Every structure is written in structure tokens, then in C-alpha cells.
Amino acid sequence: MKSQPDIVIIGSGMGGATIAAGLAGSGARIVILEKGEHLADTPKARDARAIFQRGHYRPKENWFSPDGSGFNPGNYYYVGGNSKFYGAVLFRYRKEDFAAMEFPGGGVSPAWPIAYDELEPWYGKAEALYRVRGALGGDPTEPPHSNPYPHPPVPDEPVIARVRERLQRVGLKPFSLPLGVDIETWLAHAKIPWDAFPNTAAGKMDAETCGLATALADPDITLETGAEVQRLETAAANRISGIVYRQNGAELTVSPKLTILSAGAVKSAGLLLASANDANPNGLANASDQVGRHFMNHNSSALLAIDPREPNDSVYQKTLGLNDFYLDDGRGGGPLGNIQLLGRVSGAILKANVKWAPEWALDLVSGRAVDWYLMSEDLPRPESRVSVRDGRIVLDWQRSNMIAHQRLTARAKEVFRAAGYPIVLSRLFDGRTPSHQCGTLRMGCDPATSALDTMCKSWDHPNLYVVDASFLPTSAAVNPALTVAAQALRTAHHIREKELAV
Numbered sequence: 001m002k003s004q005p006d007i008v009i010i011g012s013g014m015g016g017a018t019i020a021a022g023l024a025g026s027g028a029r030i031v032i033l034e035k036g037e038h039l040a041d042t043p044k045a046r047d048a049r050a051i052f053q054r055g056h057y058r059p060k061e062n063w064f065s066p067d068g069s070g071f072n073p074g075n076y077y078y079v080g081g082n083s084k085f086y087g088a089v090l091f092r093y094r095k096e097d098f099a100a101m102e103f104p105g106g107g108v109s110p111a112w113p114i115a116y117d118e119l120e121p122w123y124g125k126a127e128a129l130y131r132v133r134g135a136l137g138g139d140p141t142e143p144p145h146s147n148p149y150p151h152p153p154v155p156d157e158p159v160i161a162r163v164r165e166r167l168q169r170v171g172l173k174p175f176s177l178p179l180g181v182d183i184e185t186w187l188a189h190a191k192i193p194w195d196a197f198p199n200t201a202a203g204k205m206d207a208e209t210c211g212l213a214t215a216l217a218d219p220d221i222t223l224e225t226g227a228e229v230q231r232l233e234t235a236a237a238n239r240i241s242g243i244v245y246r247q248n249g250a251e252l253t254v255s256p257k258l259t260i261l262s263a264g265a266v267k268s269a270g271l272l273l274a275s276a277n278d279a280n281p282n283g284l285a286n287a288s289d290q291v292g293r294h295f296m297n298h299n300s301s302a303l304l305a306i307d308p309r310e311p312n313d314s315v316y317q318k319t320l321g322l323n324d325f326y327l328d329d330g331r332g333g334g335p336l337g338n339i340q341l342l343g344r345v346s347g348a349i350l351k352a353n354v355k356w357a358p359e360w361a362l363d364l365v366s367g368r369a370v371d372w373y374l375m376s377e378d379l380p381r382p383e384s385r386v387s388v389r390d391g392r393i394v395l396d397w398q399r400s401n402m403i404a405h406q407r408l409t410a411r412a413k414e415v416f417r418a419a420g421y422p423i424v425l426s427r428l429f430d431g432r433t434p435s436h437q438c439g440t441l442r443m444g445c446d447p448a449t450s451a452l453d454t455m456c457k458s459w460d461h462p463n464l465y466v467v468d469a470s471f472l473p474t475s476a477a478v479n480p481a482l483t484v485a486a487q488a489l490r491t492a493h494h495i496r497e498k499e500l501a502v
């Protein structure tokens, strides 16, 4: 790198790309270092067997459980990060998610250090940047919006419109999911679902097609791909003095005035821990011993509601949500979680998890099934953590709040049976799928119990921000990406005012 940039952003996923968009036009010279490359548009991008059975896009790395067993995580390293594969459900956290919430079984989700109203304007800007499709008024838990959604909802396919009616008939309130998908563009490219499929064209609104595209329109912002950051270095006053990365086989160092770490909740924590030095023996940003702790990842299950009389011929399926049991179980019991459609599940996708069954038999099942995703809050606990041992990521995810998830699954089975699905099957997602990883550098008001302040600035290093899903103090029970994006825009505004204007 010829001259030193003002800012380096590490990672081009939801946090990194969105903060880059928020800093566009500021006059700062910004370099984004991204470990991955651009996703190529090949036939594999449309091939469910390649994606789900053969793990074509999964990383060639293992993470480890505390017992030493390795597993290949569903964590994606491409320009745009995990959002290239995401389901593009762009929910706001509910207003209630910012206050303490008690769950069946006694678990308590703590209050955020900021209120919903503080983030509300930034949610609106994030919805505009990610061109969210949605409709206000249908979701019984929708928090206040000062702006409507920028685009009308993605339409239900005919079979899903009938599912909506069935659910309404049993007293539920299905609503249109807020989605970052331009359905005409997506289907023009290929007649496949988008959930967990890579976005190689422009149909999905992801960190690359929205955040990064906005950022790179500024000639002062550049992207370096294949640039994997190895460690951060510190100097006087504990300032970050260098970012060491590998690119094309060479080890390089860059020394910006400001570093923004956005490598994702597991990798950001891992990088800071692996950067331990004499001044910071427990790792960077870690005087409080909070880095890597409070790892959360949602308790989630797949549920197939099967009606042998009703074939499901949908292509994408994923347009309905149910929050009837989000704030209580519908009978005066505690909060349980969110229910949303999965992307359409085919026999080829099912086969990845039910290896013993022939694909034709799974096609028969999936041809009559409507596929749902049940999601309950995972609570922040210090013993649930990411650590680094011999340079390797060790993930000790300790699930919490399973009573709420079991009750959500039971309630869902009950209402789907009432809605005319005689067979309802469910399966818990395991820990190798860290799709909603978060919380490993939580923000807070107290440097003793948080790694970042409420603007995502490190308490320990005056020129380090961490802007990705690590800052989330709670996981709530909705998908995280829009909240990451909203906070990224809020932090970008803060940096423009407080770091660049001086």
C-alpha cells in the first residue's frame, strides 16, 4: 500500500460494508481488507446438491469444540461475508427486545444499554440502503417505524397465499416478512429459492450489492480481496499501530489512523485474542476479560408441516412470518420466539441432513411439506465463548433458554396441526451452523462488563471500533443483520462527527 489510509475496515460483510457505506463521501481514505474473493457465477451457485450435500462454498477450515473435536463451520468468506448466503429477512429487533425480558424456565435477557428509539432512525436508513420489501401493520409485534418500508412486500406464491389463509382461519396473524430481495431479478436469473443459496447476481440485497456498492462509488474507498488479517499491533497509549495481513503469499502491514474490525462475531473475537502482546496479555480490547464471551447463536429448528393432499409447488416460499408467540405463548405464558418460512426445501436439500434416505423419497416428502424456521432467543452467558488455542478457534457454545424453544416447537406443532397439517416434523439445528453468531464483544456502559462502548468503540484502544454482530448485547429472537446494519450506520455517523471532523 503506497500511502497509509485514514481508516482500514477489516471484513466486507454486513457490518464492514454498511459502515463503509455510512462513511462514503466523508473525504476519509478508506481501505477494506477482505479475506475472501468475489463469488463467481457458475452453475454450482444454482445446484442444491453442490451447496448443501457437498458443501461447495463452505470454508476449508475447522473450528474446534472444547473436547478437541473439529467441525467445518457454515461461516462464509466471500466479499459480502455471510450475507451472500443469507435469507435476507431484514427484521428490526422488537422494542421490547431492548428491555429486560424473562423467559419460561427463568432465563432473563438483559436490557440493552440504548433504547429502541435511539436506533430507530438508523433502522430506517438501513432499510433504505438494503431496499427492504415489507408492509407495516400485519406483524403484531412490529416496533414503531417513522418511515414505511421503501418497497411493497415480496408476493406470496399461490400455495403460500393458501397457507396464509389457513393460518388466519385458526386465529393466527401471519404477516409478510421484511425481505431484501428483488424477486423479479432473482427469478430471472434462476428459478430457485434464495435462502442459503449464494447471491451471484443482483437479486438479493446483501452487503456486497447494497453496502459495498454504495461505498465503492466513492473513489476514496477501495477494496482489497484475498487479504486475510493475521493480527493487530499496538504502540504507545495502547493505540492500534499496525494491521498485519497476508495477501498473495506476502505478509504486509498497514497503519491507518483508525481501525474498524468487522470480521464477524467469531473471527473478530479470535483476531483480538490472537493479537495478545506484552501490553495486552489477554488479547486486545480485553482488559475486562469480555472478549469472546457471551457467544450467542439462536436456538432454531426446522419444521415441516405436511399435508398429503396439498402439493407445495412454490419456488421460493419464504414470504410469511408469525410472531404470535414472540412476546407470550398466546395463553399468558412467557415469550417463546419467532416463526418464519424457510426457503423452499427440496429432496436434495433434505438429503444433506437425512443421509440414509433416498433423494426420491425425500422429494415425495418435501413435495407435500411447507418448511418453517423456528427461532428462540439464546441468552448471553460468560461461559459460552470463543477462545483461541494454538492459533485455532475453539467454540464452546453453551445453549441457553431451551425451555422456551421446546415450548415454541410444541406450540407451532399444535397450531399447524389445527391448520390442517396432520404430519408435523421438527429438527433442532446443531452448533456447526453458526449463522446468527453474535455477542462476543458486547457493547455497554461499563468497561468492566463490556468490550465496547455504545458506539462500538473499544474501551481499551482509542482508535479501534468493532462493528459486526459481535457488539450485540442480546440475540433477541429475530434475524440479526438489519440491527448490525443500523448500528453500523449509527457508528459511521459518530465517526464522521467525532473522529474525522477534529
Ligand SMILES: Cc1cc2nc3c(=O)[nH]c(=O)nc-3n(C[C@H](O)[C@H](O)[C@H](O)COP(=O)(O)OP(=O)(O)OC[C@H]3O[C@@H](n4cnc5c(N)ncnc54)[C@H](O)[C@@H]3O)c2cc1C
Binding pocket: 010, 011, 012, 013, 014, 015, 016, 033, 034, 035, 036, 074, 076, 077, 078, 079, 080, 081, 082, 083, 084, 085, 086, 087, 088, 089, 090, 091, 195, 196, 207, 227, 228, 229, 230, 262, 263, 264, 265, 267, 271, 434, 435, 436, 437, 467, 468, 469, 470, 479, 480, 481, 482, 484
Ligand atoms: C445461511 C445463512 C442465512 C442467514 N439468513 C439471515 C437472514 O435471513 N436475516 C438476517 O438478518 N441474517 C441472516 N443470516 C446472518 C447474517 O448473514 C449475519 O448476521 C451477518 O452477515 C453478520 O454480519 P457480520 O458483519 O457480523 O459478519 P459477516 O457478514 O460474516 O462478515 C464478516 C466478513 O469478514 C471477513 N473476514 C473474516 N475474517 C477475516 C480476516 N481475518 N481478514 C479479513 N477479512 C476477514 C469475512 O470473509 C466476511 O466477509 C444468515 C446467515 C447465514 C450463514
